[in-house]
């Protein structure tokens with residue numbers, strides 16, 4: 001492809017909406033607009049990644065620091081919108097909302113008799129624990145939903161110190177929405193003071209720690225009152241007992257017991273499809289320096305950036321055109337910068353766009369039958385004889 005045909009617009013400055021260096025360089029090098037829309041160069045690159053993609057895509061071509069499991073592949077990045085739980089020790093990886101972790105129950109206690117207590121203005125776990133002077137883990141947190149498919153009331157119980165995961169709940173019961181005030185009253189519960197005890201027509205779902213926790217404080221289903229010493233099995237039971245808790249950083253890995261990390265990430269692939277725009281971003285985050293992109297072969301859209309420096313005596317451009325055809329015939333993908341710009345401008349753009357190899361046809365070298373070859377990741381350049389250039393490039397790319 002020719003630079004002019006691609007209508008590449010490079011920029012000297014980072015866009016002010018750049019959240020990451022990779023995005024900044026993608027815009028500056030003319031792969032993306034500031035609005036994150038692929039340009040023609042960007043589309044070529046995405047199509048090329050599509051063409052490359054196969055089962056061992058990430059491992060064999062892209063050498064990206066990825067995490068994942070058999071269904072999903074992620075790239076950790078501070079600006080990422082997906083929170084992923086990851087175990088650095090055994091590599092267990094799962095979306096945080098669905099991640100498993102090892103729970104530690106408290107020691108078993110003897111079950112005490114249930115006791116109704118006055119708890120005014122205690123409609124949160126926080127205020128309740130403070131008022132009764134008990135730790136939050138000694139309370140039962142109630143969450144109330146209505147199932148979308150059949151309107152069934154879903155009453156969820158987790159330990160008061162833990163955060164429920166709606167995603168895990170949905171895996172158990174299907175899609176839900178928050179229950180309305182009328183629905184809560186209709187099953188015999190009281191918002192802020194709700195428990196499973198004495199409910200009618202509710203599907204009760206409890207976290208798997210609840211049957212192992214004794215003497216929890218729960219609502220009395222009467223405003224201003226709670227019950228002390230409620231016990232699963234004795235006072236109520238559930239239709240479903242399952243893991244309903246959202247993991248957090250530092251929780252023990254369910255596989256190996258080491259602490260889990262939580263990493264903001266972007267999704268690169270599922271079993272069904274690749275997210276090529278995210279893959280391009282991950283590539284540029286991983287492969288850049290302070291001058292621009294340093295895309296590896298074969299992930300780069302073009303292997304060679306070919307340019308000429310306009311001469312005073314010799315026609316460098318025609319020679320570069322010849323070389324362009326020759327390289328293309330040899331199956332090498334070339335971006336030919338055919339503009340009559342100053343050398344400095346073209347060098348800057350070549351660095352920004354980041355093809356692995358740069359070939360420069362200049363007057364001085366041409367007089368001796370030589371062109372300049374520079375690898376993007378190496379500082380020095382070298383002069384090579386024009387007749388050898390195809391073979392040399394082929395050997396670099398292999």
Ligand SMILES: [Zn+2]
Pocket residue numbers: 087088089090091092253254255256257258
């Ligand atoms: Zn682990």
